[in-house]
Amino acid sequence: MKTLIVCVSVSHGNTRRVAEAMGEVLGARVVEPEEVSPADLAEYDLVGFGSGIFSMAFHPRLREFARSLPEGQQGRAFVFATSGFPAVMGPMTRLLGRKGFEVMDTFSVRAFDTFAPLKLVGGIHKGRPDATDMAAARAFAAGLG
Numbered sequence: 001m002k003t004l005i006v007c008v009s010v011s012h013g014n015t016r017r018v019a020e021a022m023g024e025v026l027g028a029r030v031v032e033p034e035e036v037s038p039a040d041l042a043e044y045d046l047v048g049f050g051s052g053i054f055s056m057a058f059h060p061r062l063r064e065f066a067r068s069l070p071e072g073q074q075g076r077a078f079v080f081a082t083s084g085f086p087a088v089m090g091p092m093t094r095l096l097g098r099k100g101f102e103v104m105d106t107f108s109v110r111a112f113d114t115f116a117p118l119k120l121v122g123g124i125h126k127g128r129p130d131a132t133d134m135a136a137a138r139a140f141a142a143g144l145g
């Protein structure tokens, strides 16, 4: 199963770590949206889309990439996020569904969050994603196979 993971990870590298762990399990390359053209996705059976959550949404660069995809996508997809609070996965999942993907599953995990007000208290979830979170990410990826 040829798999690609498209990931935006700008704050602490939290999502990139999760993406790399999933990529190891799936034998997938992890790329940023700007490293892949929408047409390239046709080569893949499965495409993962992940980022941190910013102002209650996936990162604008990931959303823009997903929006730019032509309709009629044939493959399967999964969606993942790292965030300070439980992530709302529905809008990205529905967007990819509208593009034609069969969205198999979603994965989200709490992660170190230093968004402005939280910075005052040193952030929340320091040290996460931790070993347990990474094991959960790997198990999720294995379940997609």
Ligand SMILES: Cc1cc2nc3c(=O)[nH]c(=O)nc-3n(C[C@H](O)[C@H](O)[C@H](O)COP(=O)(O)O)c2cc1C
Pocket (backbone or CB within 6 Å): 008, 009, 010, 011, 012, 013, 014, 015, 016, 051, 052, 053, 054, 055, 056, 057, 082, 083, 084, 085, 086, 087, 111, 112, 113, 114, 115, 116
């Ligand atoms: C400016 C900013 C805004 C954020 N907004 C949210 C938010 O609305 N909800 C949430 O759960 N986490 C929020 N976070 C926390 C990030 O989603 C979290 O730290 C995430 O793991 C970052 O992923 P990254 O390190 O891969 O970029 C925010 C963080 C920053 C810096």
